[in-house]
Each structure stands twice: as C-alpha cells, then as structure tokens.
Amino acid sequence: MRTRVICAVATGAAVTLLLTSCGSSDSGGTGRQPSTVEKSIVDLVERSTAALGGKWEVYSGPSVEACGDGASDSARYVYIMDRVDRPGGDPTADLDEIKALWKGAGIEFSDYESGGADPLLGVRGSGGPTTSIGFDAFPKGYSITGVSQCADGNVSELRKSE
Template identity: 60%
Template structure:
C-alpha cells in the first residue's frame, strides 16, 4: 500500500503537466486564430466579402443538388473580441436530408467542388454504428466552411474573410 501512496503524487504531477501543456496549446491556437482573423485583411470591402460568402454557399448547395433554403444570414459579426473596425459574414443554408443519393456521395461531390474552389478540405465522420458524415474546409474565397450530410437535415455554414468596417454601422445597414 505504501508503494501506491508514493506513486500518487507522481501521477497527479504528470496529469497536471499534461493539462498545462494542453492549455498552452489551446491558448496558442486561439491566439493564432484571433491574430489571423484580423491581421492582413485591410482593404477588403464588406460588400465584397458578403457577396463572396453567399456565392460560395449557394454554389456549394447547387453542387450537391436538392431544394436548399436560407437558414440564417448573411449576418454580420465582429472579427474577434474587441475588434470594432473589422467585420465578417456568416451564411447558412439547409435542406431536408438525402434526396436519394447516399450522404457519402454528397460528401465526395462537395469535396470535389471545394477542391476546385481552392478550399482545403477535411472529411468529418462522427463515431458510432451509424456515423454522421460531413466536410470541413478553409481558404479559397472564405475563411471557413462546413457541410453536414446528416440523414434528416443537410447544412452548409460559411464564414467570410474579415473586411474593413464597423459592425454596428453594418448592422444598421441591414
């Protein structure tokens, strides 16, 4: 029993070290995302990035077919905490689930379309016996984009690059 008592502080110290390293990695990732979403974006017009995000989502929807409807947006939001002079747009479309094609085929079609648009893609698959499928992307004409090919409801969500503009002023214009 004494051997186990002596090992406990070592196990706790390892767990604390792993947690600290994980926290630092998370903070570094978040800081990198905040910096990249606001730096180097000067000169982009809000109307241009708004049109860009709408265009790529609508053409993505056409690439897999079906009857898509706007769920939300394009809605304006800030490009990071405390950043008042940069704005981006979020646009979401959705449709009822599969139209006869398998979700796997739709994910492949989306990957091909996004590859042609210069969007770097990563396939998504949930766990379990009947996994949910999707595709994530970034780059090209947008900051990030996601396609969920869930049996009951498909969705495409995209976030534009940042543009010059005050979010409050842009919200008034909508």
C-alpha cells in the first residue's frame, strides 16, 4: 500500500512539474537549436544522478514535446531518470547535494514536502539550462525529471527522428 502511495505522489509531482513548466514557455524564435537544449537537459539530469551515486536508469526520454500551447515551431525535451537501487543514504543530505549542484548551474529552487507524519521530500527548480527540474528523494525510490529550455524546431519533424 505504501509503495502505491509513493508511486502516486511521485507521478503527481512529475505531472505537476510538467504542467507548471508549460506556463513559462518561450513561443518560437528562441535562436536555440534542438540538439543543444536536448544535450543540456540530459547533461544536467545525468550530472545530478552522478552526484548522488547509486544505480540510475532512464525512465523516459529524452522526448520532444511542444513548448507551450499550439507552438508547433518550438520544442523542448523531457528527460526522467529513476534510481533503481534502493537509496541507502540520508534524503536530507542528498537534497543538499542536489541544491549545491543546481545552484552552481544557475537554477533557482524551492523545497517540496508532502504532508503527513512521514513526509516525502523533494526539490523543484527552474532557470539555467532548464525550464523546470525536480528531484524526489522518496525512501522507496529517487527520481529526477528535467524539462529543457525551448528551442526552434518543428515538433512533428523532431519526433520522427526520435
């Protein structure tokens, strides 16, 4: 039962991260290349997982999506990695590690904490090379979800090359 609750909270957090990132999109004319923003979000997420150690696997992506409502000429990438070995460290220390890394990358962030007697911890950020990024430091599994900046490019054409 607790595993289902954690999965539901993690899924909800990822959906919230993706939905809230839609409102802060650029709408075309960014001057950025899709390959550049894709590489930047993959690098950031992978540097974040490396800083924490453990065994991580790609859950999704990097997948291209429209950068805002009806913006077929502007694209961004979503990249999600999950930790597949059970975290054995201190979630608070791991959050501090991520915050230090993200601060150095020019990302502004805020803490996230679920309710209840045993709250689930996380941090959400934006800026630097990302539209939004989140780290969930849940005892049964860690997850990092990154959404790149917007780039010029036709989403349909970019999806064909995925």
